[in-house]
Amino acid sequence: MHAAKKLNLLTANAHVQAILCKEMGISRVLAQLLVNRGISSCHEAEKFLNIKLSDLRDPYSFGDMRRAVEIIRQAAKNKDKTMVFGDYDVDGITSVALLKNTLAKIGINALHYIPHRIKEGYGLTKNILHTAKEKGVKLLITADCGTSGIQQVGELRNAGIEVIITDHHEPSGVHLPPASAMINPKIKDCSYGFRELAGVGVAYKLCQALSGSDLIDDLDIVSLGTIADVVPLKDENRVIAKFGLARLSGTRRPGLKALIETSRMRNKKMNSTFVAYILGPRINASGRMDTSDAALRLLTTLEENEAGELAKFLEKLNRDRQKIEAEILGEAFSLIEKEVNFKDHKIIVVAGEGWHQGVLGIVASKVADKFYRPTIVISLSDGLCKGSGRSIKNFHLFEALLECRELLNNFGGHSHAVGLNIHRDKLHGFKQKINDFAKETLKLEDLLPSMEIDMELALSDLTDEMVAELEMLEPFGTGNAQPLFISRNLTLKGIPQILGKDTIKFWVSDGSHTYQAIGFGKAALRESMVNSASFDLVYTPRFDTWQDSTSILLEVEDIFCRG
16 A cells, blocks of 8 residues: 555745744744745735634625625515525534524524435425425525525525525536525636635625624634535635634533533544544534434524433434444445456446435545545435545546536535435446546546655654644644654654554654654554564654643654565
8 A cells, every 4th residue: 555655745945934934933844834835925924824803705705795685684674484495414504503593683583494315315405495485485595505406496586585595516507596696606707705615604704794793603613514514724714713613612502512522522622623523423413314403403502401412312323323334334345346447447436225325425435535536425226326426636526427417317516525316227327437537537646645745854853842833833624734744764662552443652763862653543554663674654743741741742644664
């Protein structure tokens, strides 16, 4: 595996590095890390390191924002029934909670509708017109969906119902739905200056415009949806994540407090990793395993007892999800071994009978990670089959689906995550066509996993001051990865310990400096390390506190053994 992995050591820019060091009084390491993130001046560096709420963009930069606010204020004045229609993932659920809360402040007690992932699928449902008319809805606001609902929006508008779309998904064609107002940074000719907002980020811009404030107390759930949706933590998303994580650590929402408690995260500094791997999956489990009702209630309840029960329920659902996911993942690996020819199949398309549709995306992600191929996982049924796909760095999976649109009943998503519906008899043709497209667009080197290394360091470069500086780059996530360093020709000091199921802990030395290192999921490398004369270590340094003592710990990304 290591022989096929590309190590990309980023090129140092000594000139810019020296300027940043001198003018800003920072270390050469931090200066180069800023350069690696596309920063080339002190002004840019200052803005990146010292982000402010005032860096949030003007919501009225959206061309339709003024119209959307006028429609909502008129609905409040007329006491018109209003419905918020959202998606069933963390991004969608946080969007619905945020919109309902903001609308309530201006006198609109909005209804909500979140479709069932398995029974109804993503986006505006076919029966939305009937549902809206039955409930007397005069205004419908979408959250994290709606851009692909051309027919449904047309029907709603023809029935005299105003429709405001807040979404961040790519349009699937040249035509857009005839909404009363369309707020989506990804539509053609959108005047907004940043395309990469999450769905909850778009909803937040509408709520900012409605309230005339930055809604600081709501940034906890805005950051939750933003980080969980794996959008780049750049520009406005960086502002949302930075200030939102601070609010999340001290959130006053009973539901989030209870979820943090049941996740054993109380009194810990909240960061993007905790959101992505601890809180997000538990909220997602509601919509994956059943309806999203429990997760939405968790985010909106004001009762501590109810919050505690809901948090425990989500914890159970998440355990159930993990069990089902493991079973399907095992079946998928077996099918791939029998059916996939890696020489000809640059895209993995794997399908199984009755696979639980709620975990297809997670399974696709894990398959893509293991084989480093774009992957689509499909649950077979007698009628329409549902699939979910995840991609790799250099392949736009949504564009691949556009090339196969005549074989698909429906599809949507982003460059790296998609969903689709397909008839069973079209599956063979789909596998062939999407792989034909991949053969023309994917190069062999695209199928080799790469690791970007920020700098090569000696262990002597690791000081408390330098490691403390790294925290200035937070929050880390997509588009602003944790810094990775490489130190070469290290040796073991003592015998590595195996902790838990798959974690290794050991001491490394360059002959004059020694540090402790920990590798999560790296226990299989223990024997190679013990039998090697030396090794190169790729890692992120961080502070480790134990019994009131703080020291530098190297969190291992990979180990490359020598001779």
